[in-house]
Amino acid sequence: MAGWMWLRCFFGPNLQRIHRSPDQTRADGRTPRRGWNYQPRGLERHTDSILGWASVLWSLSYYSSPLLLCYLYRKGYICSSKLVPFSQYVGTALVCLLGVACLRGWGRWRNTEYLQFISILEETRKNHTPSNKKKLACFDFDFKHWPVDFSWKEVSSPKLSKGGVSLLRPEPKHRGAADGVLSSVRTLPCHILSYLIAHSFGRRMLYPGSVGLLQKAMRPMLQQGQARLVEEYDGQRNKLVACDGNEIDTMFVDRRRDGGPAGKTLVICCEGNAGFYEVGCMNTPLEGGYSVLGWNHPGFGGSTGVPFPQNEANAMDVVIQFAVHKLGFQLSDIIVYAWSIGGFTASWAVMSYPEIRALVLDASFDDLLPLALKVMPESWRPLVTHTVRQYMNLNNAEQLCKYQGPVLLIRRTKDEIITTTGPEDIMSNRGNDLLLKLLQYRYPKVMTDDAIRAVRQWLAAGTQIEGESVYTGYEVDDDWCLSVLQSYQTDRETLFPWSVGEDMTLEGRRQLALFLARKYMRNFDTTHCTPLPISEFMPPWRL
Numbered sequence: 001m002a003g004w005m006w007l008r009c010f011f012g013p014n015l016q017r018i019h020r021s022p023d024q025t026r027a028d029g030r031t032p033r034r035g036w037n038y039q040p041r042g043l044e045r046h047t048d049s050i051l052g053w054a055s056v057l058w059s060l061s062y063y064s065s066p067l068l069l070c071y072l073y074r075k076g077y078i079c080s081s082k083l084v085p086f087s088q089y090v091g092t093a094l095v096c097l098l099g100v101a102c103l104r105g106w107g108r109w110r111n112t113e114y115l116q117f118i119s120i121l122e123e124t125r126k127n128h129t130p131s132n133k134k135k136l137a138c139f140d141f142d143f144k145h146w147p148v149d150f151s152w153k154e155v156s157s158p159k160l161s162k163g164g165v166s167l168l169r170p171e172p173k174h175r176g177a178a179d180g181v182l183s184s185v186r187t188l189p190c191h192i193l194s195y196l197i198a199h200s201f202g203r204r205m206l207y208p209g210s211v212g213l214l215q216k217a218m219r220p221m222l223q224q225g226q227a228r229l230v231e232e233y234d235g236q237r238n239k240l241v242a243c244d245g246n247e248i249d250t251m252f253v254d255r256r257r258d259g260g261p262a263g264k265t266l267v268i269c270c271e272g273n274a275g276f277y278e279v280g281c282m283n284t285p286l287e288g289g290y291s292v293l294g295w296n297h298p299g300f301g302g303s304t305g306v307p308f309p310q311n312e313a314n315a316m317d318v319v320i321q322f323a324v325h326k327l328g329f330q331l332s333d334i335i336v337y338a339w340s341i342g343g344f345t346a347s348w349a350v351m352s353y354p355e356i357r358a359l360v361l362d363a364s365f366d367d368l369l370p371l372a373l374k375v376m377p378e379s380w381r382p383l384v385t386h387t388v389r390q391y392m393n394l395n396n397a398e399q400l401c402k403y404q405g406p407v408l409l410i411r412r413t414k415d416e417i418i419t420t421t422g423p424e425d426i427m428s429n430r431g432n433d434l435l436l437k438l439l440q441y442r443y444p445k446v447m448t449d450d451a452i453r454a455v456r457q458w459l460a461a462g463t464q465i466e467g468e469s470v471y472t473g474y475e476v477d478d479d480w481c482l483s484v485l486q487s488y489q490t491d492r493e494t495l496f497p498w499s500v501g502e503d504m505t506l507e508g509r510r511q512l513a514l515f516l517a518r519k520y521m522r523n524f525d526t527t528h529c530t531p532l533p534i535s536e537f538m539p540p541w542r543l
Helices: 002-011 042-063 065-074 080-109 112-126 130-136 177-186 188-206 212-233 283-287 309-325 340-352 368-375 378-391 396-400 430-442 449-459 464-473 478-491 506-520
Strands: 015-018 139-141 236-241 247-253 266-270 291-295 334-339 358-362 407-412 521-524
Touching: 002 080, 002 112, 015 112, 015 212, 042 065, 042 080, 042 212, 080 112, 112 130, 112 139, 139 212, 188 378, 212 247, 236 309, 247 309, 266 309, 266 340, 291 309, 309 340, 334 340, 340 358, 340 396, 358 396, 368 378, 368 430, 396 430, 407 430, 407 506, 430 449, 430 506, 449 464, 449 506, 464 506, 478 506, 506 521
Parallel strands: 266 291, 266 334, 334 358, 358 407, 407 521
Antiparallel strands: 015 139, 236 247, 247 291
C-alpha cells in the first residue's frame, strides 16, 4: 500500500496552491475564501527546483537547436567519435534526473497535504461526481492532470470532428488542368517554405503566449491571477475537450445568484496573442457584475495544442457548446467580448452562432495580412501573403460581415500594435478598416465615396473634441437619422445589407454615415495593452 502511494506521488502533478473550501468561509456570501500556497518540505522543494531548472535548460536547448546544430556542425562535433561520449553524458544526466524525481516522490509521500490532494485526485478520476469535483477544485495543480469536465462529442457527432469546424477559406484560383499541374510544381518551393515559416517562428511571432519560456516567466503572475478568480469570485475551473482533441482551460464566474440584471448575461472573453484569462480581459466584465467565461488559446496556460486558426475556432466552438449545454445559458444571453487578436475567434463565434446577443471588439483589426507585411521585409511580400492566406488567415472583417447582430468596436487612439505605420498616425489603425468594411456591407447605399470621405475625416480626429467638431461641422441630426433607420426597419426586411439611403441626398448620406460610425465605434484614448475600464465596456447600440 505504501509503495503504491509512493508511485502515485512520483507520477503526480505539481501542487501550487490550496484554496479554502467555500463552505468554510462564505457563510455570508461575501468574505473572500483566502487560501495558501502549498509549502513543500526541504527534500521536495530542492528536488523540484533541480527538475525545474532542467526543464528550463531543455526549453532553451529546444528553441536554440537550429543555431546550436549549425555551430556544432561547423566545429566538427557531429561525428560518431564525438557523439558516443556525448550520448553517455546525456544518459548519465537522465539517470541522475530520474533519481531526483524519485526523491521528490519520497518528499511528497511524507507531506500530509500532498497525500490528501493525491487521494482526492485519484477518487475524482474514478468517480467524477459533483461532490468530488468540488473537493478537487480546492487545489491548484498542473492542469494536464485535471479530469475532463465537458467534451465536444457529448453534444455533436464524432463523425463531424475530423476536419474541425467550418472556416471561411480564400477562394481558389481557377486554372486549366495542365496549367494547374505546372503551377503546382512551380510553386512547390514556396509552399514548403511557407509551411516551415508558419510552423516555426511564424506561429510564435503571431502568438508569443504559446512559447514555453514566456509561460514559465509568467507563471507566478498566472498563479496569482488564478487564485484571485477562485478565491475572490468563486471561479470554477473546467477542462473542455474540443473536436480536434485539444484540451481547453476555462474559468467560469457565475453571477446569476447575485440577483443583478447583468449577472443573467454571460460574457465570453477572447484574449490577445499573449493574453491569459488569469490576467486578461476577464477583469473588465467582472467589474460590471456580469457572469463571465474565460478560456485560454490552444497552447496557452493549461490548454493543449497550437494556436492555428482551425484549432482556435475548434476551441471557441467547444466553449460556446459548454456555455449552452453545461452552464445553461441561451445564445441570446451571451455577449462575446474580444481584445486584439481574439477578434478572430469572436467574429467566428457570431458568424457561426448568429443568435448570440452582441459582439464587442476592443483594439482589433480587419485582416492580419497588412500587419504581417508591416513587420517583414518588402522583398518577402509574396511569401508573406501566401503564408498568411494559407496558414494564418485571420479574416476578422469577412467573418464579421456574416453576423446580423449588434456590434461595438473600441479603437485605441494611441495603439502601437495594429497600426501599419505608427501610433502617431491614427489613420493607419486597422480598426478603421474594420469599421468601414462593416458599414459598407451593412449600408451599401449610404456608404458612397463622399460619405466614406466624411467618415474618414471623423476617424482622423485624434481627440474627442476634434471628433465632435467634425460631427457638428456636418450638422448631423441624430433624431432624423434615428427616425430614418427605424422607419426602414419597420417597413422592410431587417436582414443586412440594407438599401436605406438609396433615394437620399448627398448631405443625408453623410449625416447617416457619421451617425452610424459613431454608434458602431467608440474611441479610448490609450495604448494597445492598457486594460479596458468598466466605464468603457457597454453593450453595443441596438436600433
